[in-house]
Amino acid sequence: MINYIMLILKHAELFTKSEQVRKRFLRKLVRNIKSALPDAKVNNRRMRIFVYAGNEEKAVEILRRVFGISSVAIGTEMRFDMEAVKRKALEISKAWDGSFAVKSQRLTKDIDMTSQQISSSIGAFIKKHRGLEVDLKNPKHVLFVEYFEGNAYLYTRTFQAVSGLPLSTAGKIIVENSDPYSLLSAWLMMRRGASIILRGSKDFLRYWDYGAEVEELAEIGDQEIQRADGIARPYISESSFVNGLPVFYPLAALDKKTCNKLLSFISKGELPPSFDLLL
Structure with missing residues (x-):
């Protein structure tokens, strides 16, 4: 089982x-x-x-x-009973050795308690039984509590995810794999929901194409052009349209240093520490 x-x-x-x-x-x-x-x-x-x-x-x-x-969080799910939630929170806190904070959020408003009241009640219970200090500004440990339709969800570990839009929600884009920057262009279009028709090998894009696998083709012909909604290229040219398709330049706002830093992570199936690189 x-x-x-x-x-x-x-x-x-x-x-x-x-x-x-x-x-x-x-x-x-x-x-x-x-x-x-x-x-x-x-x-x-x-x-x-x-x-x-x-x-x-x-x-x-x-x-x-x-x-x-x-984001992805590893959590615990239970029916919302304030006393039971406090006991579960206390159990989680037994692994802590320093200051803490409880951050609560009501995703639905069908209970009388506010988010602040939930946090205060749990925090006071942990402090009473563990003797740990509450620090709302710079806690060593944070317990997140979310309420949703009669259930409580508790978690302490959150992992940043790639964000963007789901694959296959923004049409099909043709990319020619001429170098790593071409694949970075494809990846950035995928992050905006595009499915990719690729001339050449998808290489590291295999780490990222869940739900809409990159189409790897030896050549791009008329049939692919008819199915596509646009073309993505890494290097800016004078072309705004090719074969009637709009041309996108997703690297236009990124300098070479930023592109190389992004590639150093995504080419290994890893996320950059911060997506501030793309702002």
């Missing part, structure tokens, strides 16, 4: 979309997650996506590379 662990996925950028578009993107994101982790159980609850997987380390590693997910 598999002992499933629960992962809480956030998808921050999707909340900027209209209700209709958000629902469509979420359906696609769930399909991509199932493609990435076919043995996992996936529960889309709109505000969060809950994934129940058997291998914690593998699941976190893969989910961090699924476009559309902004």
Whole structure:
């Protein structure tokens, strides 16, 4: 019998979309997650996506590379009973050896307690039984508590994910793999939801194409041009359209140092420490 662990996925950028578009993107994101982790159980609850997987380390590693997910947390799920939640929080705190903070959020407003009241109640309980100091500005340990439709979700570990938009929500883009910068262009278009038709080998893009595998072709012909919605190139030219397709230059705002730094991470299937590189 598999002992499933629960992962809480956030998808921050999707909340900027209209209700209709958000629902469509979420359906696609769930399909991509199932493609990435076919043995996992996936529960889309709109505000969060809950994934129940058997291998914690593998699941976190893969989910961090699924476009559309902004963070992954390893959590505990339980029915919301304040006394039971406080006891669970106390159990979690037994691994702590310094100051702490409790950060709560009500994702639905169907209980009388506010987020601040939940945090204060749990924090006071831990302080009473453990003698640890509360530090809201610079705590050594943080317990996150989320309330959603009668359940409480507790977690202390959060991992940054690739974010962006789910693959296959923004059309098909043709890319010619002439050098690593071409593949970086493809990766940046994938992060904006595009599926890639690639002339050449997808190389490190294999780490990132969950749910919409990169099409590897020896040549790009008329059939591919008819199926495509645009072309992405690493180097700016005078061309705005080629064969009737718009040409995108996703590296236009990035200098070579930034491009090389991004490539040093994503070419190994790793995330850069911060996506400030792309701002």
